Amino acid sequence: MEFRDQKQIQLFNGHSDTVYCAKFSQYHNLNYHCNVIYSSSDDKTIRFWDIKDNQQLQMFSEHTESVCGIEFSSFSGGRYLCSGSDDNTICLCDVETSKLLHTFCGHTNIV
Template sequence: MITLGNEKQISTQLALVSFITSFQKSEEKVQVIVQHWVRISKIKLGWIHEFDKFVANYLSTAPTFDTFRSSSKLINTFTGHTRVVWSIDYSTFDDRPFICSGSYDKTVRVWDVDNKKQIQSLDGHSSNVYCVRFSSYHYHNYRQNVICFSSNDKSIHFWDFKHNMQLEIFNGHTECVYGIEFSPFNGGRYLCSGSADNTLRLWDAGTSKSLHVFNGHTDY
């Protein structure tokens, strides 16, 4: 049975839908719907059909990979690696954009995007490089241009590419380290790593210490 209170709630929801449809098609619409629905979920009136139609319409007009591909163009190609490139990262230092890359050729390379040139290469590493990440933590705290990379030698390396100097090595994994990622909080101070030893490890880039080992995975 629909009560006067329920009619008001339904009317409010329909008014919201009408208001949302006046927006440009963007993620903001979906956020408004979800946030509002969460707030009124305790009412337990069920899902309004207009929401179904709205979401379906949004998805049908959302950009697809084909749309992106047809409107995109190749800006530049950086060549230098001699084998498969496993990982890349992008960042800016002193308002200059850089790309770093790690490869199966056992090198880490840094490219100046504006000048379209390779500016640094870490050669002589003993193992394949699987993952590379720029460290915003080292830049903002120590003004160092640092790349962190993981490899098949079971370790994680920190390299100051401006001065071509290795800073430190994190050891602890017992198999190759496939992935690393800096935290999006605390200024990127914390580093997470994933290894073929079936563990995740959390590191403090400020103290160079391992904070925790996450076990539970049965395969890498």
């Protein structure tokens, strides 16, 4: 498949360093009928972006090093977000309340 007429439709500025991962939130789409993207970055944050209004909604800054990847839960409609980091931890957050639920420690290297 060839995409000749590709064009950028949105640009989100806010991270101060490399972005490693971006994912659409099924939870926000199902429960609030809005389109939200989550992104993780070398700037140690996870940011939530409202696609329609082109603005940052929220920011998690629970990690002390780069956030390498993020993944939504396959249960509860994607309400929970896991993030892996250079700080050797995994954080579990509730996207409904924007709260950190638990930090999993024990890895001896980057997650």
